Amino acid sequence: MSKRFRFIVVLLVIALCFVFLHPTLKWYFWTNQEDKALALASREKIKDYSENMARADVDKLIEMAASNSTEPLSEKYAPIIKEAKNRRKALGMEIPYQWTAQDVAASFKLSSKEKFIPIAQSILETAYRDSILGIKNYQTNAVKLGLDLSGGMLVIIKADLDAAISADGASSDTIADSKKAAMTLAMDTLRSRIDKFGLTDPVIRRQGDDRIYIEMPGAADADKINSIIMGRGILAFHIVDDEATQAFREYYRNNPGKTFDADYNLLNPEIIPEDCMVLGVYHKDAYGIDERDDREPFLVVKKQAGLEGKHLVSVDTSTDQRSNNPLVNFSLDAEGAKIFAELTTNNVGKRLAIVSDNKIKSAPNLKEPITGGSGSISGMSATEANNLKTVLRTAWLNVPLQLETQQVVGASLGDEKINEGIKALQWGLIAVLVFMLVFYKEAGINACIAQILNLYIMFSILSAFNLTLTLPSIAGMILTIGMAVDANVVVFERIKEELRLGKTREASINAGFEHAFSAIMDSNITTFIAAFFLSILGTGPIKGFAYSLAIGVVSSVFTALFVSRLIFDFGTQTLKLEKIHISWRKL
Known part of the structure; x- marks a missing residue:
């Protein structure tokens, strides 16, 4: 083996190792404590921070433009300057050597600041969001510190797979596969629930045949976390009352500040039928958290659930062979199939709201009766289909869980x-x-x-x-x-x-x-x-x-x-x- 070949191999190994080690170096040595704290926060807090910072920056920009300030804009306005530069190039306008607030405003060719503000806020918020989530990604790929070094909570949970298999009525030939599927579902469900806390990369792995090992660095509220982990979840299907929804929209449009209290309870329950309730419609935003839909923020649904999530047996995604559009396929147990057949037969043409934790995640139209115990949901993007699949699979957990071990280690x-x-x-x-x-x-x-x-x-x-x-x-x-x-x-x-x-x-x-x-x-x-x-x-x-x-x-x-x-x-x-x-x- 020649010296040159060995030298090239060593250089390649060093370079490859640097690529692997870069996230760790970036996170532990090249990121300041303030940025670390932001990256470790929940996605809701990251969203609030990004929105507030963008709003403050835009207010300052508007103030500078109104005062005819000739002060060059700082680096934090680089995303807006980039967009302004692109607009000037498209219009054949001269590009300034140093950008001021007036130059930016002129580049957008907007006379009304009410129109400029949302555009500028969106650009800056995206920049703040991408920066923080980028740092969060470095943390995700860095060397993790165990609980004995970072502090946090250790939980070992036993899943009663026999009870889950017995409830599903699996045959003796499929018991092994059913147990494997039940364990996978339990882990996915726990991961989905724990993510709601915004915890820093919880470690969730299978231990043995029926135990789940969970490490949650920095977790403090052990009782609250345990209540969420051990809960069975809430998933139900409700029929949408379109007539009541239309009436509510009119009322809400005319009385936006007098419809709900701070907790989004109706101030005047008489505006909807007694057997109905108002729920928000949510989708995943760019931060990966639930956000109320701007186009259709609320729907009026029947209080009585038409079908509970416990009857779901399997959920998966596929592609429609004719339209090439994503589909979410689901199947029900025998009891659920009967209930769903009656529900869909009596409500053809109406919408069926899929409700998880009092949030409407989707409301597809019932085009025809679904009588075979299985069906498909269409009319959504691939991302929306995957999100809905996750909701249907993890919102209701039909696997009994038992807490075996819990340890809290101080930081x-x-x-x-x-x-x-x-x-x-x-x-x-x-x-x-x-x-x-x-x-x-x-x-x-x-x-x-x-x-x-x-x-x-x-x-x-x-x-x-x-x-x-x-x-x-x-x-x-x-x-x-x-x-x-x-x-x-x-x-x-x-x-x-x-x-x-x-x-x-x-x-x-x-x-x-x-x-x-x-x-x-x-x-x-x-x-x-x-x-x-x-x-x-x-x-x-x-x-x-x-x-x-x-x-x-x-x-x-x-x-x-x-x-x-x-x-x-x-x-x-x-x-x-x-x-x-x-x-x-x-x-």
């Missing part, structure tokens, strides 16, 4: 352990590097470079696979440092033996690596096998230790046999060195 304890772990890692690395420099002289520099690169690769792989950094993980890294040095020591001692035989630098290096290869590979392969089985059979902290140990074994072999050899060859072939200083005493 202050986590900070203390982080500092202790980092200090242990630092002092361990420093001690090893000093020993190698003192004991192996020039070759010790080689080992130091390999060790630093070894840690760099380890953290990069942790980031690439979104693994969680815990105290056992740090222990595995510290152990890896010693093991990586062991590989260098084996190579260096073999080289010294060859030098004692009177061989040249190049011959000693070649023979040293050749003779040490099998010993290094044997020891590291056995360690990797042990780490592999620990990762499979172990749980929690043991898995973290096993993962970091396995990653460390791979990276230390690469740095000891590949990178270290490249550095030696560089000195021999490029720098034309004839001697090698590899011992603190004379050979």
Whole structure:
């Protein structure tokens, strides 16, 4: 293997590792605390912040334009300046060297500020939103800190799969598949519910056959979170009263401030029929949160649910073969099929509101009776179809859950352990590097470079696979440092033996690596096998230790046999060195 090829491989590995590690570096070292706090907030808070900042910036812009200010606009107005520049180019207008508020206003060719304000606010809000969500994305892809380091809540939930299968009436031939589907549904449902809290990347994974392991960093309100996790959810289908809806719209149009109280309860319940209620119509906005529909904000629906979500058996999406439009397909159990057949037969031509947590998520038209126990919902985009599928699948959970374990770890304890772990890692690395420099002289520099690169690769792989950094993980890294040095020591001692035989630098290096290869590979392969089985059979902290140990074994072999050899060859072939200083005493 040529030196050039090894050099190219090392450069490619370093570059690839930087790509993997970039989100971690960006989040922990290149993002200030204020931006971190915003990115860690719920999407509702991010939306409020973006709207308020955009509104304040536009007010300032209008004020500057009204006062004929010649002050150049700051960098925060760059998105509006970009749009104004595009408009000037399209109109063939001159582009200013420095932009002022008057230049921007003139670029939009709008005489009314009422028209300019919503456009400017939308542009700036989008910029703020994209910036914060971009930082949030870095956090998502960065190395995570476990609960023992960051604090938070650990929950282990047992899913009663037998009860769920019994309720669904699955046959003996399909029990295994039904249990797998029930477990997947339970995890998806819990993930959907936990996301409502805006928590920072909760860890949700399957543990064993029927348990769900959940880590929620920073979670404080344990009782509230448990009530949501353990709840069964609310999903129902209600018939829309179109006549009452039309009457309500007229009333709301004429009395917008006198229709609801602060909690959106009707101030005058008599404006709708006694057997009806008013619910808001919602869709997912650019932040991924529910937003009331501007075109049709409210619908009047029957109070009595026509069908409860517990009768849903399966939900999936497909594409209409004729129109190529997205479809949401659903099927019901036997009881639900009878209820739905009667409901749709008696209400053909009306709309059926799909209600989750007192929010209307969709209201498709009933074109014909649905009597076969299954049906399809059309007339929406692919994104809307996926959102509706998620609602139908996760709003009602027919799998009984039982809380088995709950632990709360304080953040202050986590900070203390982080500092202790980092200090242990630092002092361990420093001690090893000093020993190698003192004991192996020039070759010790080689080992130091390999060790630093070894840690760099380890953290990069942790980031690439979104693994969680815990105290056992740090222990595995510290152990890896010693093991990586062991590989260098084996190579260096073999080289010294060859030098004692009177061989040249190049011959000693070649023979040293050749003779040490099998010993290094044997020891590291056995360690990797042990780490592999620990990762499979172990749980929690043991898995973290096993993962970091396995990653460390791979990276230390690469740095000891590949990178270290490249550095030696560089000195021999490029720098034309004839001697090698590899011992603190004379050979």
